[in-house]
Amino acid sequence: MQLKFHMVTIEDLVPEGHFLRKLDTVLDLGFVYEEMAHLYSRRYGRPPIDPVVLVKYLLVGFLYGIPSERQIEQRIQTDVALRWYLGLDLFDRVPDHSTISQLRRRKPNFRKIFRRLFEEVVRQCVAKGLASGRLVGTDSTHVKANASRASEELVALPESPGAYWERLDAYEEEGLEELERRTGKRRKKRVKQIKKDRRQTKKRVSRTDPEAGHMKRPGKPRGQHYLSHQTVDTDCGVILDVTVTPGDVYDSVPYLDQIERVHRNILPIQAAAADAAYDFPLAHQALKELEIQFFVRPQAFHDRTNVELKREAFQYDESLDAYVCPNGKLLNLNTLHRSASGLYWLYLADKQDCQCCPLRKKCLSQQDKRGARKLEHSYFTAQRKQNLSRLSDPVYREALKKRQIWCEGTFAAQKREHNLTRVLRRGLEAAEDHCLLSATALNLKRLIWNTK
Ligand code: SF4
Numbered sequence: 404m405q406l407k408f409h410m411v412t413i414e415d416l417v418p419e420g421h422f423l424r425k426l427d428t429v430l431d432l433g434f435v436y437e438e439m440a441h442l443y444s445r446r447y448g449r450p451p452i453d454p455v456v457l458v459k460y461l462l463v464g465f466l467y468g469i470p471s472e473r474q475i476e477q478r479i480q481t482d483v484a485l486r487w488y489l490g491l492d493l494f495d496r497v498p499d500h501s502t503i504s505q506l507r508r509r510k511p512n513f514r515k516i517f518r519r520l521f522e523e524v525v526r527q528c529v530a531k532g533l534a535s536g537r538l539v540g541t542d543s544t545h546v547k548a549n550a551s552r553a554s555e556e557l558v559a560l561p562e563s564p565g566a567y568w569e570r571l572d573a574y575e576e577e578g579l580e581e582l583e584r585r586t587g588k589r590r591k592k593r594v595k596q597i598k599k600d601r602r603q604t605k606k607r608v609s610r611t612d613p614e615a616g617h618m619k620r621p622g623k624p625r626g627q628h629y630l631s632h633q634t635v636d637t638d639c640g641v642i643l644d645v646t647v648t649p650g651d652v653y654d655s656v657p658y659l660d661q662i663e664r665v666h667r668n669i670l671p672i673q674a675a676a677a678d679a680a681y682d683f684p685l686a687h688q689a690l691k692e693l694e695i696q697f698f699v700r701p702q703a704f705h706d707r708t709n710v711e712l713k714r715e716a717f718q719y720d721e722s723l724d725a726y727v728c729p730n731g732k733l734l735n736l737n738t739l740h741r742s743a744s745g746l747y748w749l750y751l752a753d754k755q756d757c758q759c760c761p762l763r764k765k766c767l768s769q770q771d772k773r774g775a776r777k778l779e780h781s782y783f784t785a786q787r788k789q790n791l792s793r794l795s796d797p798v799y800r801e802a803l804k805k806r807q808i809w810c811e812g813t814f815a816a817q818k819r820e821h822n823l824t825r826v827l828r829r830g831l832e833a834a835e836d837h838c839l840l841s842a843t844a845l846n847l848k849r850l851i852w853n854t855k
Pocket residue numbers: 728729730731732752756757758760761762763766767775776
């Protein structure tokens with residue numbers, strides 16, 4: 404074989420218009436030095452590896468869907484464009500993959516840079532007009548945890564008071580005043596009673612990653628997972644916020660905090676769309692108070708009462724503020740009930756009416772100790788009904804369609820190209836870093852595609 408000598412620099416080998424050249428122009432990582440300055444000593448030890456190089460090292464892994472840090476190192480060794488982006492010359496030594504693990508172990512604050520990087524990219528997308536807040540969509544996707552089902556064991560854990568427990572406080576005060584006005588009855592707040600009454604629940608917990616959660620949803624794989632909850636702007640698909648939870652957390656749990664964070668810190672939201680998992684009564688009220696239009700697919704109501712006469716057999720009469728039962732008797736407002744998941748008006752039939760009723764066997768279950776039929780509806784029903792009454796409106800349908808296209812399309816792209824199928828490291832923080840980097844990678848692509 405005849406050897407040839409070429410006089411080239413690495414600069415000559417990366418074509419004009421290469422994605423990484425555009426990325427280098429668009430993304431200024433100067434803030435990394437400021438953020439990480441406190442992690443390094445200026446007086447002692449060997450000079451550290453440039454922190455910007457380490458951030459780029461991880462970022463290219465997510466941009467090109469390289470699943471592990473060991474494989475990123477191997478790709479950088481042979482890929483000239485990646486070397487150029489990291490500022491390494493043709494024969495410079497590529498930082499060892501273990502450098503990143505050591506940095507995470509020795510300097511846990513290093514991980515803060517991922518949230519900051521994500522926020523910086525979102526800020527740039529908003530500044531370039533790629534996100535407006537006219538309509539945002541929210542959804543979650545499962546990311547497999549690095550834990551097998553064989554590592555699971557059943558553990559009894561105290562039941563938490565519910566994600567929106569604190570938020571319901573103010574509504575309960577207001578509701579109790581209304582109860583007194585409507586019925587003349589006074590009742591104390593239930594806060595202390597419920598907090599005393601801590602029940603236990605059994606969960607499948609993994610011994611190898613106890614922070615993951617056992618996911619069991621129809622049509623989804625079972626086992627230990629994390630969930631990445633994302634709110635996406637439907638103008639160009641910019642991901643505005645990422646929250647990560649264990650795989651057994653309901654989608655509704657982080658929803659209101661996420662929407663409020665985006666609304667207050669990133670850009671004012673005008674309308675929000677979500678699928679049926681987010682159709683919980685408090686969401687309708689909370690979004691109305693933020694002056695955000697809420698387009699949500701209604702959740703199918705499953706009447707789980709173990710009797711023949713289900714809820715549909717009772718008619719609500721607004722003028723009487725009572726339900727009328729199939730025997731023509733009234734179920735009057737009795738009290739305001741607060742549970743871990745919400746606040747409900749409780750309507751109760753008269754015990755004497757039920758005792759001599761021919762439909763008694765079809766209407767009352769054997770467990771019913773009161774001897775009278777009860778029905779409840781949410782304290783926020785009026786707002787929910789008002790929102791859902793627009794379901795057939797073309798604007799409403801269009802909003803739901805856009806949510807589906809952008810949220811589900813974004814997850815599909817992240818899973819296909821940006822490592823959002825599984826996390827290799829363990830723990831909630833590691834999962835959050837992973838999902839943030841995946842979202843940052845996709846946002847950067849959308850920023851570059853939409854920047855001339
Ligand atoms: S049992 Fe009571 S609530 Fe049920 S139909 Fe009879 S009277 Fe009405």
